[in-house]
Amino acid sequence: MSKINLQIPEVSIREIRLGSITGFQGGAEELVNCSRCGLKDKSRSFSQCLGCSTSQAACMVILVQDAAVISHGPVGCSSCFHEFAFTYRVNSPLRGVEHPTQRKIFSTNLQETDTVYGGAQKLAKGIHEVYERTHPNAVFVLTTCAAGIIGDDVESVCGEAEEELGVPVIAIFCEGFRSKVWTTGFDASYHAIARKLIQPARERRSDMINVINFWGSDVFGDWFEAFGAKPNYITPYSTIENLRRSSEAAASVQICPTLGSYLGAALEQEFGVPEINAAPPYGIAQTDRWFRALGKLLHKEEEAERLIAAKRAEYLPKIEALREKLRGKTAYVTAGAAHGHALLNLLGELGMKAKGAAIFHHDPIYDNENEESDLLVNRVKEYGDVPNFNICNKQEFELVNMLNRLQPDVLLARHGGMTLWGAKLGIPSLLIGDEHFSMGYEGIVRYGERILETIENDEFVKNLKQHAINPYTKWWLDQEPYTFLKGGAAK
16 A cells, blocks of 8 residues: 555545445455455446545535635535535534534536636636635635546646635545545545645644544543543534644544544654554443553553543443343444444444444555554454445445345434435334444443334334335345345455
């Protein structure tokens, strides 16, 4: 794997950099054992749904408090951005942001004529107008497929605007056609931030730890207090100054290696900020390892052990009580990597059986090249194999087929729009978008209680099943679920 190269404006896509795949079916143990030896991606002769790198890049920078975001492309490419504005507004109280700013989201609205004559002038004019109207501390420019195809020199336009306006104007190259693995969009945003915003450290602060995260509740503030530190959240709810000074942190942690490993590796490689390589704290064993790794890096091993002991004493009896109620219950998980792997960890911790999983892509390695970061590896080691393990970029037709066959006691999801398929089949379904909700010892209790509540309150989905119309016919439901997934094999 090549090292992260901040000298170039475009990030290397995951298929090239990490060998990431979007097509596999089998067992989790098989995937773990063969993916690092070289795994060919299977392809679908029919594909129902894909994600887009542009939207993933957007969800990182739209949530920066004092920045403006311009989508350089047709207006339809920014149609989902309102979701992130809503997320910013609704979740800001969870981070203590009392007066969230209005999101500054714009589009150059490229038309057919622009695809012929170019959209560079339109972008230049748009950047100046956005600055005059909103006076942000930075402007992020997201490229779309249209901008990439017509070949607009976005980097030069942004550079000229930056000189004229005196604030960072940062191009993020995240066209959807670049990669089938749409989480490449996260990398594109973080590549741009590391390249253009983060500055060399003026000092090293022992009281600050970077948290590379999505949105969600503030669990790290309480944990870090035991180490005499506070979280510096990247990027949701951060400011441009927070991002600039992230090089001063004592360490970086991440809630999800899929999201954070690129920036974590960049901060360590380019700015000397060490990354905690232990996988995020989901499940008892992994939480123990994570706190100990943090304590070791901060030279505060005793503080780590005291925190572990206190948390275990408080929460292990509650976890055991939940195990007694949930033991033997079955679940199916659908989520992105690696949060899907985290949920599988929790199932093992709660004594539940995982009947299968639909995970949106798979990274055989992460940018830190450390197996300790891999939650799926830990899941297989700690709790055993997961059958019916499907790597898919949101192929809902496969999900419905599997749920219909397996009939788990509960469907667990992280992304909106997935739980409705379980509900229509009469399967209790739980959606929690806050990754922080299930972290740590207390997270096992919180998530376990919600699972139990969901299973016990199944009257609604039973009634829904009687009246819902399934768009998938009996012909498809009788088919082998992976009929359209062909080719590819371990080398």
